[in-house]
Structures are given as C-alpha cells and as structure tokens.
Amino acid sequence: MKKLLVSFFMLGVILAWSAPLRAETNFSLAILPFIVERVEDPARGAVCPVCGRVYGKGSVSSTAQLYLTRLFQEKIEAIGTFKLLPAEKVEEAFSQSDRGRFDLNPMRASIQLGKTLDVDFIFVGFLFRFEQRVGSAIGVDKPASVGFDVHLIRLRDGKMVWTGRFDETQRPLSENLLKMGSFVRRKGQWLTAEELSSVGMDEMLKRFPGPKELEEMP
Numbered sequence: 138m139k140k141l142l143v144s145f146f147m148l149g150v151i152l153a154w155s156a157p158l159r160a161e162t163n164f165s166l167a168i169l170p171f172i173v174e175r176v177e178d179p180a181r182g183a184v185c186p187v188c189g190r191v192y193g194k195g196s197v198s199s200t201a202q203l204y205l206t207r208l209f210q211e212k213i214e215a216i217g218t219f220k221l222l223p224a225e226k227v228e229e230a231f232s233q234s235d236r237g238r239f240d241l242n243p244m245r246a247s248i249q250l251g252k253t254l255d256v257d258f259i260f261v262g263f264l265f266r267f268e269q270r271v272g273s274a275i276g277v278d279k280p281a282s283v284g285f286d287v288h289l290i291r292l293r294d295g296k297m298v299w300t301g302r303f304d305e306t307q308r309p310l311s312e313n314l315l316k317m318g319s320f321v322r323r324k325g326q327w328l329t330a331e332e333l334s335s336v337g338m339d340e341m342l343k344r345f346p347g348p349k350e351l352e353e354m355p
Contacts, residue, residue, distance in 0.1 A: 164257040164348065166219035167227045169247065170206045171264040171285065172239060173197050183265035185286055186243050187297070192284040192304050195266030198330070205264055205285060205334060212338050213260070218348050222254060230254055244290070244297070251292045258298075258351070262287035267330050270307075274326040281330040282306035283337060291351070298354045299346055303337035 174183050183192045207224070214221055230250060238246040243261060251259035266284035270277045282305070289299040307328060328336065346354070 163220040164218065164351065165222065165255075166213070166258045166260065167222045167230075167251055167254045167256045168206065168210050168213060168224070168260045169231055169250070169262070170228055171202050171209075171262045172243070173202055174263045174265050183284070185263055185265075186240075187261070187263070187288050188286065188300055190286065190302060192265035192286075193282075193306070195268050195282055195284065197264055197267045198269060201267035201330070202264060204331060205262070205267070208331075208335060209260070209262065209287065209338060212342060216342065216345065218345075218351070219258065222256060227254065244288075244295075247290055248292065248295050251290065257292055259290050259292060260287055261290065265304075267334070269330045270327055272327060274328075277327045280307040281328055281333045283330055283333050285334070285337075287341075289351075291354075296354070298351055301338075301341040301345070303334070303341055305333065305337060307333060 174186065181191060182194045184190070185192070210221065210224055213219060230253060234246065234250055238249070243263075247259050247261040262285060264285045266282055268279075268282040270281040271279035284304040286300060286302040288297050290296070291298050
C-alpha cells in the first residue's frame with residue numbers, strides 16, 4: 138500500500154511538472170481579424186491579395202467579419218497546437234496599425250505586426266463573400282454563400298506554411314450527386330451563412346499540419 142501511494146505521488150509530481158512544460162513548448166499565435174476584400178472588378182470576382190485565388194463576387198454582411206474571426210479563434214484553440222494571444226490584444230494592435238500597409242502588402246504588414254506582438258506564427262484571413270440564405274432550413278429562395286481564406290505565416294523566416302480556403306454556395310443534392318458526403322454532413326438542410334462557415338472551417342482544418350510539420354516545413 139505504501140509503495141502504491143508513493144507511486145501515485147511520483148506520478149502527480151511528473152504530471153504537474155510536464156503540464157506547464159507542454160504549454161511552454163506550444164507555439165504562440167496571433168489571429169488577425171478577417172480583412173474584408175471588396176470586389177474591384179465584378180467581371181473577374183474577388184482576388185486574394187496573398188495567394189491570388191479568385192472568389193465569386195458577393196456581398197458581406199455587417200456582422201460577418203467579427204463572427205468569422207471569433208469562430209476561427211475557437212476552432213484553432215480547440216486544435217491545441219498553439220498558445221493564442223488574447224483576441225482583444227490582437228484586435229487593439231491591428232486597429233492601431235496602418236491599414237494602408239495591409240492594402241499594399243498584406244504579407245509584409247502581417248509579419249511586421251506579428252513581430253510587434255512577439256509571436257511565433259500569425260494568421261491573416263480574407264473574407265470575400267458572406268451572404269445569408271433567404272428562406273428556412275427546409276426550403277430557400279436563395280441559399281447561403283460564403284467565401285474566405287486564411288494564411289499561416291511563420292515569423293522566424295517569414296514563410297507562409299499553410300493556406301486554407303472555403304468557397305461555396307450551397308446547392309441541392311439533385312444538382313451535384315458527387316457531393317453526397319457534404320450533403321449528409323449538412324444534415325440535408327439549408328444552412329445559414331454562419332452554419333455554412335462553421336462546416337467549411339471544420340472541413341478545411343482536417344488538413345491542418347501538426348506541430349512538427351509547422352516547425353520543419355521549408
């Protein structure tokens with residue numbers, strides 16, 4: 138019995154010591170508020186200023202930027218790879234930065250802000266379209282439509298080590314039988330723009346690399 142108690146005590150000491158150690162080895166991360174990209178050329182659509190990907194044109198509701206930023210923060214935090222800077226601190230630093238620099242060169246501006254915040258990685262995301270459905274979960278006159286992307290930058294060398302994209306206007310299954318899987322995941326319902334964004338982020342983050350990959354990626 139005495140040996141058992143000693144074993145439990147030593148296990149407790151090891152766990153207590155290793156927990157903060159794991160936290161210290163987590164990469165620090167700042168997630169910038171999503172930047173709303175307006176369509177300059179309606180014929181071409183919206184263009185990501187970082188990767189050049191073209192997204193379908195559409196409007197962005199007034200609450201979309203804040204909602205998408207907070208939702209992404211929650212999902213990244215749940216992964217457990219990073220130690221996130223408080224959203225309020227990041228938002229304050231972002232609001233005080235020169236927006237003109239982000240318009241001119243968002244990669245460079247993000248890196249500069251990340252160094253100011255003293256983090257290992259920084260996420261910069263762009264929102265191109267966030268349109269609500271017109272109708273209900275069982276029938277719509279107009280489906281929800283969302284387009285956004287995110288880019289993860291490693292601050293030690295300024296490398297973009299991961300990009301996630303989502304660009305979808307929900308369609309009925311009858312229009313695309315190849316998307317049976319996504320139709321089932323959406324429970325066969327017409328989603329709101331918020332629900333579609335959440336599903337899209339989940340699918341996007343399934344391909345998110347692990348800590349070792351992020352560290353060693355050339």
